[in-house]
Amino acid sequence: MPSLLEVRDLEVKFALRSGNIKAIDGVSFQLDPGERMGLVGESGAGKSVTGFAIINLISKPGFISRGSIHFEGKEISAYSFEKMRKIRGNRISMIFQDPMMTLNPVYTIGFQMIETLRAHRDMSKSEARAIALEKLKLVQMPSPEKRLDQYPHELSGGMRQRIIIAISLLADPAIIIADEPTTALDVTIQAEIMDLLQELCEKQKMGLILITHDLGVVSQVTEKIAVMYAGKIIEYGPTETVVHHPVHPYTIGLIGSIPGSIEPGRDLKQIPGMMPTLTNIPPGCAFNPRCELAADICTRQTPVLEEKQNGIMAACHMK
Amino acid sequence: MTTNHTPLLRVQDVVKHFDISGGFLDQLRFKGGIHLEKTTVKAVNNVSLFVNKGETLSVVGESGCGKSTLARVILGLYRPNAGRIFYEDQRIDTLTHEQWLPYRRKMQMIFQDPYASLNPRKTVRQTLEEPLRFHNPKMTPQEAMDKVAYVMEQVGVDPAWIGRHPHEFSGGQRQRISIARGLILDPEFIVADEPVSALDVSIQAQILNLLMDLRETHDLTYLFITHDLSVVHHISSRVAVLYLGTLCELASAGDLFNEPRHPYTRALLSAIPKVGEKKAKHIKLKGEVPTPVNLPSGCVFHNRCVFARDRCKKEFPRLNELSNGSFVSCHGVEEGWEMA
Amino acid sequence: MKTKLQQFKESYFLYSFMRDWVAMASLVVLVVFLVIAFAAPWISPMDPYDATNIDIMNSEIPPMWMDGGSKEFPLGTDNQGRDMLSTMFYGLRTSIIIGLGAVAIQAGIGIVLGLMAGYLGGKTDAILMRLADIQFSFPYLMVAIFMSAIFQVVFGLGSFERMAIPLLTLIIGLSNWPMFARTIRASVMGEKNKEYVEAARVIGLPQRIIMFRHILPNALTSVMVISTIQVANAVMSEAALSFLGLGMPVTKPSLGSLIRAGQEYFFSGSWWITVLPGIWLVLFVLVINLLGDWLRDVLNPKLYKG
Numbered sequence: 001m002p003s004l005l006e007v008r009d010l011e012v013k014f015a016l017r018s019g020n021i022k023a024i025d026g027v028s029f030q031l032d033p034g035e036r037m038g039l040v041g042e043s044g045a046g047k048s049v050t051g052f053a054i055i056n057l058i059s060k061p062g063f064i065s066r067g068s069i070h071f072e073g074k075e076i077s078a079y080s081f082e083k084m085r086k087i088r089g090n091r092i093s094m095i096f097q098d099p100m101m102t103l104n105p106v107y108t109i110g111f112q113m114i115e116t117l118r119a120h121r122d123m124s125k126s127e128a129r130a131i132a133l134e135k136l137k138l139v140q141m142p143s144p145e146k147r148l149d150q151y152p153h154e155l156s157g158g159m160r161q162r163i164i165i166a167i168s169l170l171a172d173p174a175i176i177i178a179d180e181p182t183t184a185l186d187v188t189i190q191a192e193i194m195d196l197l198q199e200l201c202e203k204q205k206m207g208l209i210l211i212t213h214d215l216g217v218v219s220q221v222t223e224k225i226a227v228m229y230a231g232k233i234i235e236y237g238p239t240e241t242v243v244h245h246p247v248h249p250y251t252i253g254l255i256g257s258i259p260g261s262i263e264p265g266r267d268l269k270q271i272p273g274m275m276p277t278l279t280n281i282p283p284g285c286a287f288n289p290r291c292e293l294a295a296d297i298c299t300r301q302t303p304v305l306e307e308k309q310n311g312i313m314a315a316c317h318m319k
Numbered sequence: 320m321t322t323n324h325t326p327l328l329r330v331q332d333v334v335k336h337f338d339i340s341g342g343f344l345d346q347l348r349f350k351g352g353i354h355l356e357k358t359t360v361k362a363v364n365n366v367s368l369f370v371n372k373g374e375t376l377s378v379v380g381e382s383g384c385g386k387s388t389l390a391r392v393i394l395g396l397y398r399p400n401a402g403r404i405f406y407e408d409q410r411i412d413t414l415t416h417e418q419w420l421p422y423r424r425k426m427q428m429i430f431q432d433p434y435a436s437l438n439p440r441k442t443v444r445q446t447l448e449e450p451l452r453f454h455n456p457k458m459t460p461q462e463a464m465d466k467v468a469y470v471m472e473q474v475g476v477d478p479a480w481i482g483r484h485p486h487e488f489s490g491g492q493r494q495r496i497s498i499a500r501g502l503i504l505d506p507e508f509i510v511a512d513e514p515v516s517a518l519d520v521s522i523q524a525q526i527l528n529l530l531m532d533l534r535e536t537h538d539l540t541y542l543f544i545t546h547d548l549s550v551v552h553h554i555s556s557r558v559a560v561l562y563l564g565t566l567c568e569l570a571s572a573g574d575l576f577n578e579p580r581h582p583y584t585r586a587l588l589s590a591i592p593k594v595g596e597k598k599a600k601h602i603k604l605k606g607e608v609p610t611p612v613n614l615p616s617g618c619v620f621h622n623r624c625v626f627a628r629d630r631c632k633k634e635f636p637r638l639n640e641l642s643n644g645s646f647v648s649c650h651g652v653e654e655g656w657e658m659a
Numbered sequence: 660m661k662t663k664l665q666q667f668k669e670s671y672f673l674y675s676f677m678r679d680w681v682a683m684a685s686l687v688v689l690v691v692f693l694v695i696a697f698a699a700p701w702i703s704p705m706d707p708y709d710a711t712n713i714d715i716m717n718s719e720i721p722p723m724w725m726d727g728g729s730k731e732f733p734l735g736t737d738n739q740g741r742d743m744l745s746t747m748f749y750g751l752r753t754s755i756i757i758g759l760g761a762v763a764i765q766a767g768i769g770i771v772l773g774l775m776a777g778y779l780g781g782k783t784d785a786i787l788m789r790l791a792d793i794q795f796s797f798p799y800l801m802v803a804i805f806m807s808a809i810f811q812v813v814f815g816l817g818s819f820e821r822m823a824i825p826l827l828t829l830i831i832g833l834s835n836w837p838m839f840a841r842t843i844r845a846s847v848m849g850e851k852n853k854e855y856v857e858a859a860r861v862i863g864l865p866q867r868i869i870m871f872r873h874i875l876p877n878a879l880t881s882v883m884v885i886s887t888i889q890v891a892n893a894v895m896s897e898a899a900l901s902f903l904g905l906g907m908p909v910t911k912p913s914l915g916s917l918i919r920a921g922q923e924y925f926f927s928g929s930w931w932i933t934v935l936p937g938i939w940l941v942l943f944v945l946v947i948n949l950l951g952d953w954l955r956d957v958l959n960p961k962l963y964k965g
Contacts, residue, residue, distance in 0.1 A: 017674060042519035142607075156607055186381035186608075187548065191590035191601040213520060216549075216592030243595040257524030258594055259553035264572065267531065268524040268553070274489055275519075394861055416865070423863035436854035440876040450862040500858065 002073065003030040004174055004207050005054070010067035010077075012046075012053050014278075021278045023049045023062060025231040028305070031175065036201055036208040038218030038239065041228035042254075042275055047211045050228070051177045054209075055088045056081075072174065090120050093168035097180040099160035102167070103152040109163055110148030117170050135166040139196060158189035165196065175207040182217065194221050215258060219243045227251050230276055230286035233305060237312035247314040249291045285317065293318040325408060326369035327508060327540050328393065333402030333412075335363040335385070335392050339612075360611050362388040364564040364619075365402070367638065370508070375534065375541040377551040377572075379587075380561035383611055386544045389561070390510045393542065394428055395419055406508075424454055427506040431513035433493035437485040443496055444481045447471070447503050454504055466503065473536075474499045474529060491522035498529065502537065512544045527554060548591045552576050560584045563611055563619040566638060570645035580647045582624045582658060618650065626651050626658045675957050682953040685946040692943050696752040703745035704731075708911055715740050719929045737917065737932045738924055739909075746912055747939050753913040754894045754940070757828050761893040762886055764832025769839020770875070770882065776840065777847025778870050788844070791837035799834035799896060800903070806830050807905045820908040827906055831896045835889065842885050846878035880958045887951035891944045898940055914940045 010027045013020045024046040031037055039047045052058050054069060056079060069077040076087060088094075096102055104112060113132035114125060123131075129148070136144035139162045152160055161181060168176055178197065182190035198221050201208045210222055218225055218239065225242050227235040227250070235248040246252045255261060256269030273290045276282060282289055288298040295318060303315040340346045340358040348356045362385040370376045378386045391397050393404060395411065404412040411422055430436035437446060447467045451458060458466075468478035474495040476488075485493055494514065501509055514530065515523040531554060533539060545551055551558055555572040560581065568581040579585045589601040604623045609615050615622050621631040630650050638648045651658050667673060676682055695702065705712045717740035721728050728735065734743035776787040810826060850856065851874060859869045900906035901915025909916060914936045921932025 042521060159607070186546065187590040188381065188586055188601075188604055191592070192603065194592070195601075214592065215520070215594045216596075219594050220592050220597060240595075240597075254520055255594055257521050258549065259524075259527065259547075260549035260591075260593060264553050265531075267528050270524040270528055271521040272525075274491055274522060391857070396857060396860055416863075420863050423861065426861075428858065428861045430854040430858060432854055436858055438855040438859075438873055438877070449859075449864070453862065453864060497858075500862075504862075 003070075004033045004035075004072065005031040006068075006070040007050075007054065008068045008070070010050070010053060010069065011065045012049055012058060012062055013065040015061040015063070016279075018279065020065075022065075022231055022281075023278060024053065024228075026067075027228075027231075027233050028067075029226050029233065029236060031207045031209065033174065033207060034201060034205040035224070036198070036210065036222040038222035038225040039209060039211045039228060040213065040215060040218050040225060040254075042213055044230075044275055044277065045228040046231040047228050048179055051094065051179050051209060051211050054177060055092050055094060056084045057088070057094075086120075089116065089168075089173075090171040091173055092175045092177065093171070093173040095161075095164050095168050095176060095178040095181045097183050099157065099164045100152065102164050103160060105152050108149050108151055109155075113148070113167055113170060116167055120171050131170065132166075135169045136163075138169060138200070139163075139166045141166065157185055158193065161185060161189075161193055162196070165193075165200070169200065169204075172204070173206065175209065176201075177209045177211065179211045180213070181210075183212070183214075190217070197221065215243070215255060227254070230281050231278060232286065232315065234287065234316070235312065235314045236305060237310070237314075241310045241312055245310060245312075247308045247312050247319050248287075248316050249293050249318070250287050251314075253290075285315070291318075327372045327407060328370040328542070329403075329405040330366060330368050330389075330393065331403045331405070332365045332367055333363055333389070333392055333404065334365055334400045335388050335397055336361050336400050358612060361614050362564050362611055363392065363399075364614070366561070366564070366566050367402075368559050368566065368569055370540060370542055372507075372540055373538065374556040375543055375554055377543040377545060377555035377558045378561060379545055379548060379551050379558060381546060381587075381608070383563070383608070384561040385564035385611070386546075386561050387512055388564075390428070390512050390542065390544050394426060394510055395422075420454070424504045425506050426508045426510070427501040427504060429494075429498055429501045429509060429511040429514045432517050433490045433497055434485075434517075436497045437493055437500075439485055442482050442484055443467075443471070443476070446485075446496065447500055450500065450504055470499045470503050471496075473533070474502070475525075489522075490518055491525060494518060494522075494526055495529065498526075498533070502533065505537070507538065508540045508542070510542045510544070513546070514543075515550060516545065516547055523550075530554070548588060549593075560587065563609065563614060565619050566646075566648060567620070568645065568647050568649075569638075570643075570647075574643055574645050580641070580645065580652050581620075581649050582626055582651065583620050618648075626656060628656075672957060676953075679953055681949055685949040685953070688942070688946045689950060692751065692946070693755070695748055696755045699745075699748040699752045703742070703748045704733075705742050705745050707741040707746040707749055710910070713740050719924065719932075721929070722931055722935075734935055735929075735931045737912075738920055738929070741912075743931060743935055746917060747914070747936050750912055750914040750917055750936060751939065751943065753824065753907060753911065754897055754915075754943070757824060757831065757897045757913070758890045758893040760825075760828035761831035761835070761896075762889045764829065765836045765839050765889060765893075766882065766886060768833075768836040770843050772836070773840035773843030774847055774870050774875060774878075777844035778851050778866070778874060784844075787840065791840050794834070795837045797834070799831070800899065802834045803830045803896075803900050804903075804905055807900075820910060823907050823911065827897055827900065830900075831893050835892070835896075838885060838889060839882065842881050843878055846881045847874055850874050850877050884951060884955045884958060887947055887954060891947040891951070894940070894944060894947075 008028045010024060011022060012024045014023050027050055039050060041047045053064055064077055067077065068075055110129065110132060114128040117123065117128040117131060132148060133144055136147055141147055141162050182193050185193065194217060197208060200206060210218060212218055222239050224237060225239045226233045229250050235242060235246065235251045242251065246255055253269060253271035257271060259268060262268065271290050276286060284299040284301055285303050288294040297317050303317045305313045305315045308314045308319055337360040338357055339360055346355040346357060348354055366389060378389060380386050388397065392399050399412055403410055406422060444467060448463050451463050451466060467481065471478045476492055476495050476499065515526050518526060527550065534541060543555060552572060557571050558575045559566055560568045560583065562583050568584045575584065576588065579588050586602040586604050605625065606623045609622065617633050618631040618636050621627040636648045636650045636653065638646050639653050640646050717736050718738050720732050720736040722735040723730055723733050732742045736742055737746060772787050776784040807830065856869060856873060859873050897906055897913060898915030901913050902919045904919065907913035907916045909920060912920065917936040918933050925933050
């Protein structure tokens with residue numbers, strides 16, 4: 001079966017006054033219909049840029065400098081803005097951390113949903129309203145009819161995020177890209193939203209790319225996981241295996257540094273130092289200055305992502 | 320609440336409400352005749368707790384539960400509307416600015432946002448020297464400099480960077496400098512307001528380890544404000560759970576995590592995503608979080624609680640001490656309802 | 660560690676300046692204006708304030724490129740026989756001195772009151788801001804007319820002429836402080852809830868120190884922007900007052916009083932007495948405003964990305 005989305009060797013550069021810098025460097029992954037993938041990393045690892053690159057929404061001075069993005073059998077990385085607009089919000093939807101980024105505060109929820117629908121498809125207002133209502137029910141919105149006539153500020157953060165999900169579902173997309181969808185929410189609400197996303201993907205056979213820094217969330221919701229570090233995927237494999245038997249020293253360190261992974265009161269495992277900024281990525285393996293296994297080769301040669309064990313791919317010389 | 324030894328800090332029935340109704344025109348209402356209406360945010364409502372010397376008491380709760388307000392009331396940044404706060408038996412909530420000064424040396428604070436908590440126009444040296452020189456006017460420049468360098472080393476920032484501005488540091492390093500400012504007066508009590516929630520996971524671990532090490536080496540007592548329950552479990556001796564400005568449960572970390580009693584605590588704990596756990600069954604709360612402007616009657620949690628009965632809607636539950644020394648504010652726990 | 664000079668060379672500030680030719684050209688013109696203004700006594704062909712230099716027989720001579728023009732007076736002379744070029748140099752000097760002085764007064768009052776209103780809030784804020792509203796609802800011209808009228812009555816016309824510069828500075832300065840107060844108040848309100856201010860309070864620093872040493876330096880960028888624009892406004896105000904005859908006396912003309920003086924001769928053909936100082940003034944105000952706009956764009960923290 002051909003995969004729904006295949007990203008191969010994607011590179012995104014930003015033209016800065018000091019020259020071009022690579023924000024993501026040779027990222028490859030694929031997503032099958034209905035598959036849920038987590039894109040994990042710390043801030044600046046390039047996970048959001050990857051998400052934006054898929055729908056070609058990288059704002060200037062960034063641009064895709066290499067690689068291919070195959071979606072439903074077509075190469076979309078070089079699509080014009082107009083052509084891409086037909087895919088964006090239609091076949092691929094995106095959900096952001098801050099719901100108010102997507103919702104316009106001066107229009108009612110219903111108006112915004114109907115407008116979005118009619119922008120993509122030719123239909124009457126009443127048809128659009130019916131679909132909007134149906135999607136609100138799908139996201140388990142309490143009293144959905146009432147919500148259509150409310151303004152975004154009348155709703156709580158959790159409800160707004162449900163609305164956003166409902167909007168992203170309007171055109172029955174094949175993939176939802178969710179960029180830190182619950183980071184701004186409380187834990188109890190986060191749990192509900194994550195449940196919802198997972199259920200929706202299963203029910204609607206939708207693909208999900210969940211971009212987050214929270215390994216806990218990823219391990220509950222996704223089937224596979226790609227860990228990013230300094231613009232590269234450094235570990236890629238089934239979530240269960242990666243979480244329990246990580247291969248790359250960075251992933252091991254990351255999991256070890258989460259409180260709750262060890263006995264309370266003991267020192268957490270910590271990775272020394274911090275992620276390099278994109279302007280001065282060390283030669284060889286970008287993780288080598290922080291890695292306890294680092295050897296001579298790590299400073300000279302960049303490791304490639306290759307099959308290691310239990311179906312995990314990792315980019316490390318030492319494993 | 321009584322204990323056999325005097326706690327370092329005691330908070331008794333503290334109330335903090337904020338008037339957000341604005342000016343005269345904003346208060347004007349025309350519904351049912353013209354009248355003025357005040358809007359108050361009831362951020363903290365009758366909270367009592369104590370912190371023993373050497374322990375880490377965590378105050379947890381979701382956004383808007385009043386935990387940050389409580390921290391600021393304790394440190395005298397806000398005056399409470401009612402209630403009393405004692406530090407070593409001295410009532411501190413009524414002190415004047417000058418009377419507060421000796422306590423400023425003993426009680427310090429670490430902030431959440433490492434980008435906002437350091438004055439962008441000041442070098443590390445200026446930031447760290449200011450409290451020292453202010454509280455020790457007789458200190459020579461050399462002594463101050465030595466002390467700054469010493470503290471910087473303790474928090475893991477190279478003293479050679481003393482002349483740099485905050486923007487030249489990463490988030491983790493800034494948080495270390497912020498911690499250094501908290502430590503420079505050699506305090507005994509530190510209020511840490513979400514000190515790691517703005518940081519990346521690997522940096523968060525570094526800072527948590529640092530805070531735990533400093534607790535040992537400096538004999539510190541922490542009041543730790545956070546929403547992150549896995550952090551709480553890791554570093555606390557006792558935990559206070561706040562919901563809408565009201566204390567639900569106060570228990571030792573072990574008791575709270577092994578056997579949460581209050582229905583809200585249970586829901587909260589069940590919602591923590593744990594690494595490597597497939598879709599844990601979290602307890603679903605009904606309804607929406609009420610705003611602290613319109614608090615529900617009776618138990619503030621009743622409209623979301625699946626076990627709520629009539630009494631919960633009418634009567635505010637008292638904070639009761641249980642046999643294991645925990646405190647819970649719930650009619651159900653008090654009367655031993657079946658809650659599973 | 661980098662030196663201050665190196666830091667400046669690598670800064671975003673300089674970078675964006677070097678890429679904006681409008682800003683660069685404006686700065687060049689402004690510098691030329693400033694040099695002329697302050698070197699006026701040395702570079703002017705004659706001293707227009709010295710009555711002994713003036714010969715009424717030389718009045719209304721057109722600029723040198725016109726019929727009847729003279730090399731002695733490159734831009735012609737005014738109705739009293741003063742060299743236009745020199746008078747414009749001196750007039751600019753007066754305008755700039757009054758403009759800078761007035762802005763210094765505005766900024767002094769506005770910063771202190773705005774800081775207090777923003778930081779202390781509550782009643783202080785309400786009182787100070789209502790005061791600003793009241794001040795703003797009086798047209799500054801009216802205030803200026805009252806003040807200069809009172810002054811002329813009390814001290815007599817003679818001493819008014821001597822005191823014109825400080826008095827105008829004071830009038831324009833006092834009538835425009837609310838601009839500064841409001842701007843400062845807005846940025847203080849943004850700063851005062853930041854955690855570094857709370858940190859200063861936890862340390863126990865007195866309010867005065869927190870206000871002036873912690874908050875003020877962080878609120879100063881907005882002051883820089885409005886200062887430049889206010890200098891332009893003050894120069895315009897001075898010109899307007901002088902044009903109305905309430906500003907600089909004819910014996911010590913500023914650009915405004917020159918324009919006024921020439922206005923009567925405008926239709927009799929001596930257009931240069933009004934038009935030349937007019938262009939001079941417009942050019943000066945324009946470059947300041949262009950620089951102010953550029954500064955606002957650069958210092959806008961929302962646009963600024965280091």
